Amino acid sequence: MTTESHVHHPNYVKVWAALVVLLILSVLGSMSSIRAAVLIAAFGVALVKAYLVARNFMHVGVEKKWIPYLLVVCLAFVAILFAGVAPDVMNHSGLHWENNAAKHAVESGTQSAPPKHE
Amino acid sequence: MSTASKPISNTRSASGIPSARLITWWVIASEILIFGGLIASYVMHRIGHPEWRAAAEHTNTYAGAFNTFVLLTSSLFAVLAFKAADSQNGPRAAKLLRLTSLGGFLFLIIKGFEWTHDIHEGFVLSSGGFWSYYYTVAGLHGLHVLAGAIIMLFVAADAAKNQELQRVECVGLYWHFVDIIWIFLFPLLYIAK
Amino acid sequence: MNTQVLHAEPGFFRKYCWSTDHKVIAMQYMFTGLIMALIGGYLAYVFRMQLGFPNQSVPGFGIVTPGRYNAVVTMHGSIMIFWVAMPLLIAAFGNFLIPLMIGCDDMAFPRINRLSYQIFLLSIVVLIASFFVKGGAFGGAWTAYPPLSASGAYNLTPEGATMWLLAVALEFVAFLLGGINFTVTTMNGRAPGMKMFDIPIVVWMIVLASIIFMASVGPLIAGAIMLLFDQTMATGFYDPTRGGDPLLWQHLFWFFGHPEVYVVLLPAMGIVAEIITVFARKKLFGYKTILYTAWSTGVLSFVVWAHHQFVAGIDPRMANIFTVTTLLISIPIAEMVFLYIATLYGGSIRLHTPMLWALAFIAEFMIGGVTGIFLGASGTDIYLHDTYFVIAHFHYTFVPIAIIAMFAGLTFWYPKMFGRMLNETLGKIHFWGTVISFNVIFIPLFMTGVAGDQRRVYSYAQFAEQMRPALQHLRTISTVALLVMLAFQVVFVINFFWSMRHGKRAEDNPWLSNTLEWTVSSPPPHGNFAELPTVYRGPYEYGLPGRALDYWPQDAPN
Numbered sequence: 001m002t003t004e005s006h007v008h009h010p011n012y013v014k015v016w017a018a019l020v021v022l023l024i025l026s027v028l029g030s031m032s033s034i035r036a037a038v039l040i041a042a043f044g045v046a047l048v049k050a051y052l053v054a055r056n057f058m059h060v061g062v063e064k065k066w067i068p069y070l071l072v073v074c075l076a077f078v079a080i081l082f083a084g085v086a087p088d089v090m091n092h093s094g095l096h097w098e099n100n101a102a103k104h105a106v107e108s109g110t111q112s113a114p115p116k117h118e
Numbered sequence: 119m120s121t122a123s124k125p126i127s128n129t130r131s132a133s134g135i136p137s138a139r140l141i142t143w144w145v146i147a148s149e150i151l152i153f154g155g156l157i158a159s160y161v162m163h164r165i166g167h168p169e170w171r172a173a174a175e176h177t178n179t180y181a182g183a184f185n186t187f188v189l190l191t192s193s194l195f196a197v198l199a200f201k202a203a204d205s206q207n208g209p210r211a212a213k214l215l216r217l218t219s220l221g222g223f224l225f226l227i228i229k230g231f232e233w234t235h236d237i238h239e240g241f242v243l244s245s246g247g248f249w250s251y252y253y254t255v256a257g258l259h260g261l262h263v264l265a266g267a268i269i270m271l272f273v274a275a276d277a278a279k280n281q282e283l284q285r286v287e288c289v290g291l292y293w294h295f296v297d298i299i300w301i302f303l304f305p306l307l308y309i310a311k
Numbered sequence: 312m313n314t315q316v317l318h319a320e321p322g323f324f325r326k327y328c329w330s331t332d333h334k335v336i337a338m339q340y341m342f343t344g345l346i347m348a349l350i351g352g353y354l355a356y357v358f359r360m361q362l363g364f365p366n367q368s369v370p371g372f373g374i375v376t377p378g379r380y381n382a383v384v385t386m387h388g389s390i391m392i393f394w395v396a397m398p399l400l401i402a403a404f405g406n407f408l409i410p411l412m413i414g415c416d417d418m419a420f421p422r423i424n425r426l427s428y429q430i431f432l433l434s435i436v437v438l439i440a441s442f443f444v445k446g447g448a449f450g451g452a453w454t455a456y457p458p459l460s461a462s463g464a465y466n467l468t469p470e471g472a473t474m475w476l477l478a479v480a481l482e483f484v485a486f487l488l489g490g491i492n493f494t495v496t497t498m499n500g501r502a503p504g505m506k507m508f509d510i511p512i513v514v515w516m517i518v519l520a521s522i523i524f525m526a527s528v529g530p531l532i533a534g535a536i537m538l539l540f541d542q543t544m545a546t547g548f549y550d551p552t553r554g555g556d557p558l559l560w561q562h563l564f565w566f567f568g569h570p571e572v573y574v575v576l577l578p579a580m581g582i583v584a585e586i587i588t589v590f591a592r593k594k595l596f597g598y599k600t601i602l603y604t605a606w607s608t609g610v611l612s613f614v615v616w617a618h619h620q621f622v623a624g625i626d627p628r629m630a631n632i633f634t635v636t637t638l639l640i641s642i643p644i645a646e647m648v649f650l651y652i653a654t655l656y657g658g659s660i661r662l663h664t665p666m667l668w669a670l671a672f673i674a675e676f677m678i679g680g681v682t683g684i685f686l687g688a689s690g691t692d693i694y695l696h697d698t699y700f701v702i703a704h705f706h707y708t709f710v711p712i713a714i715i716a717m718f719a720g721l722t723f724w725y726p727k728m729f730g731r732m733l734n735e736t737l738g739k740i741h742f743w744g745t746v747i748s749f750n751v752i753f754i755p756l757f758m759t760g761v762a763g764d765q766r767r768v769y770s771y772a773q774f775a776e777q778m779r780p781a782l783q784h785l786r787t788i789s790t791v792a793l794l795v796m797l798a799f800q801v802v803f804v805i806n807f808f809w810s811m812r813h814g815k816r817a818e819d820n821p822w823l824s825n826t827l828e829w830t831v832s833s834p835p836p837h838g839n840f841a842e843l844p845t846v847y848r849g850p851y852e853y854g855l856p857g858r859a860l861d862y863w864p865q866d867a868p869n
Contacts, residue, residue: 151529
C-alpha cells in the first residue's frame with residue numbers, strides 16, 4: 001500500500017548491542033553495596049533503554065509530533081495519580097491521622113500471611 | 119493486499135497516520151494507564167514498607183536478567199521484520215515475526231520455571247504484600263506477552279502471503295511497548311529490592 | 312462506491328446479529344441500553360417503595376430485607392451508569408452518528424466494532440446471571456469499597472461480588488475498544504474539506520469522552536484486578552493488617568469515577584448543542600470556545616477526584632487542594648451553559664419535542680451543577696456527605712444526562728434511524744410527565760438530605776434519631792412521584808413502537824439541518840452515501856442574512 005517508507009531504518013543490530021551492554025551494566029551495578037549506585041544503575045539504565053527502544057525501534061522521533069505528546073500526557077496522568085494517592089497510601093501518618101496497622105507491620109519487620117479462617 | 123473489503127473510513131487518512139498504526143498508538147496509550155496504575159500502586163507500597171525487602175530478596179535476578187535479554191532480542195527481530203515488510207518482503211517479515219513470537223514463548227517458559235521454583239519455596243500470590251504485587255504485575259505483563267506472541271503468528275501468516283504488511287509494524291509497536299514495560303519491571307522487581 | 316450491487320441480501324442473522332454495519336451495532340446498543348433502563352428503573356421502584364412505605368411488602372418484589380436493599384441500590388447505580396448512560400449516549404449515538412456526520416461509510420474497524428458489542432453483551436449476561444447465584448447480586452454499593460466488597464463474610468454476596476466485578480471489567484474492555492475505534496475513525500475518516508473545526512460538536516464530544524474514559528479507566532482496571540484477587544485469592548491488597556490499604560481502592564476508583572461523569576456529560580452536551588442550533592435556527596455561539604472548555608474540563612476532571620473522599624480519612628491538606636480544583640472545574644461547565652444560552656438568545660425558537668428536552672437539560676443540569684458546589688467544598692461536605700443531598704445532586708446531573716439528553720437525541724434522530732416521524736402530541740405528554748415528576752422526586756430529597764437523612768440505609772426504624780416521622784411525607788412524595796414518572800414512560804414506549812409502523816414517513820431532512828446525516832435517506836442505506844460527500848463549511852451556518860434559506864448544508868458547494 002505505501003510505496004515510500006515513512007521511517008529511516010537505523011542499524012538495528014547496533015541498537016540491540018547497546019541495549020544488551022546496558023543490561024549487563026545494570027546487573028553489575030546491582031551487585032554494588034552502595035544503595036544509591038544500585039538505584040541509579042537500575043533505573044537510569046532502564047530510562048536509557050526505554051528511550052533507545054522508543055526512538056529506534058518504535059520510531060517515535062519521526063512519527064507525528066502529537067503521538068509522543070499523547071504518551072507523555074498519559075505518563076503525566078500516572079504521575080498525577082501518584083501525587084494524589086501517595087500522601088495517603090505511601091505515608092503512614094499525616095495531619096491528624098495515623099495508619100497503625102501499617103506502622104506495626106513496618107516495625108515488626110514481617111509481612112503477614114493470609115488469616116487461617118478462610 | 120485486500121483494500122476492497124475495508125471501509126473508506128479506514129483507508130482515508132485525514133490525520134496523516136494510517137488507521138492501523140493510529141489505533142495501535144491509542145491502544146498503547148491506554149495500556150500506559152493500566153500498567154502505570156498498577157506499578158504506581160506497587161511503588162507507593164514498596165516505599166512505605168521497607169520491611170518487604172526480606173521477601174523481595176528471593177526474586178531470581180539472573181532469571182529476570184536473562185528474560186530481559188530474551189525480550190530485547192525478540193524486539194530486535196520484531197523491528198527487523200518491520201524493515202522487511204517496509205521493503206515489501208512479506209516472507210522474510212513472516213520469518214522474523216515467528217522468531218519474535220518464539221522469543222515471547224521462551225520468556226514465558228523461563229518465567230514458568232522461575233515461578234515454579236518460587237512456589238515450591240512457599241511464595242505464592244497470597245504470601246504477603248510484596249508477592250501479591252509481584253505476581254500480579256509480572257502476571258499481567260506475562261498475559262500481554264502471551265497475547266502478543268499469539269497475535270504475531272496470525273500477522274505472520276498474512277505477511278507470508280504478502281498481505282496486510284502494515285500490520286507487521288503495528289504488532290511490532292505493541293511488542294516494543296511490552297518490552298519497555300519489562301525494561302522497568304526488571305529493575306523494580308529484581309534489582310531495586 | 313455503490314455497495315448494494317455486489318452483495319447478496321444477507322439473512323436475518325447476518326443482518327441483525329452478526330453485522331459489522333455501524334448503524335446496526337448502534338441499534339443493538341440502543342435497544343440493550345433501553346431494556347437495561349427498564350431494569351434500572353424497576354430497581355429504583357423497589358427501593359423507593361421501601362423508603363416511602365417502610366417495611367411493607369413491595370408489589371412485584373416482596374419484602375425488602377437489608378441485604379436485598381443493598382443489592383438493589385448497588386445494582387441500580389451500576390446499571391444506570393455502566394449499562395444505560397454509557398451505551399446509549401456514547402455507544403449508540405456514537406456508532407450511529409459518527410460515520411454519517413463525518414461523511415464516510417462505516418467505522419475504521421467494523422469487526423472490532425462488532426466485537427465491542429459482543430463483549431458488552433457478555434458483560435450483561437454476567438451481570439444478570441449474578442442476580443441468580445447464591446446470595447444474589449452484589450450488595451456492596453456501586454463504589455465497591457473494600458473491605459465490604461472484598462469479603463464475602465461482610466457483603467453476604469460473595470459470588471455476586473465477583474461476577475459484578477467481572478461484568479464491570481468486561482464493560483470497560485468493550486468501551487475501550489469502541490472508544491478507540493471512534494477516535495481513529497473521526498481522526499482519519501473525515502470527508503474531504505472537513506477540517507477539525509468543521510466537525511459537529513456531538514462528534515467531538517463523543518470522541519473526547521472516549522479519550523477521557525480511556526485515560527481514566529486504566530488505574531481502575533489495575534485496581535479491579537487487585538480487588539478480584541482479594542475476593543478470590545486471599546491476597547491483602549486492600550487489607551491494612553496485611554500491608555494493604557483500603558484507601559488505595561477509593562483513590563483508584565474515583566480517579567476513574569470523577570472523569571467518568573464528564574465521560575457521560577460531554578456527549579449529552581453535544582447532543583443538546585446539535586438540537587438547539589437546529590431549533591433556534593442559529594449558529595452555535597463560540598464553537599471553538601465550547602471545544603476549548605470541553606478540553607479543559609476533560610483535563611481538569613483528572614485532578615478533582617478526592618472530593619468524593621473528604622470524610623474517608625484522606626490527609627486534610629489533600630482535601631484543601633481538591634476543594635480548590637473542584638470549585639475551579641465548575642467554571643468551564645458554567646461557561647458552556649452560558650454559550651448555549653447565548654446560542655438560544657435571539658434565535659427563532661421552535662418548540663418541537665427534541666427542543667423541549669434540550670431546554671430542559673440546560674435548566675435541570677444547572678440545578679445539579681450548582682448544588683455540587685456545596686459538596687465540592689470540603690467544609691460543607693463534612694455535613695452533607697452520605698446524605699440524600701448528595702443523591703439529589705447527582706440525580707440532577709445524571710438524569711439530565713442519561714434520561715433528558717438521551718430522549719432529546721432519540722426524538723431528534725428517530726426519523727433518521729427509523730424513517731418515520733414520532734407523534735408530537737405523545738412526545739409532549741411524555742416530556743412534561745417525565746420532567747415535572749422528576750423534579751417532584753428529587754426536590755424533597757434535597758430537603759431530607761439537608762435535614763440529615765443518611766443514604767444506603769434500608770430503614771430508619773431501628774434508628775430513632777434518624778426516623779424523624781415529620782419528614783416521612785417528603786420521602787413518600789418522592790416515591791409517589793417516581794411511580795408517576797415510570798407510568799409516563801409507557802407513553803414513550805407506545806409512541807416509539809407505534810410510530811415505527813404508522814408514523815408519518817420521514818423525508819431525508821425533516822428538521823432542515825446542516826449536518827451530513829440529513830443528506831441521505833431516512834434510514835440510510837448500507838454504505839451510507841451513494842456518492843461520498845465533500846464538505847465546504849462548518850455545521851452551524853443557520854440564519855445567515857441575505858440567503859434565501861435559513862440553513863446551509865455542509866456539503867452544498869454554494
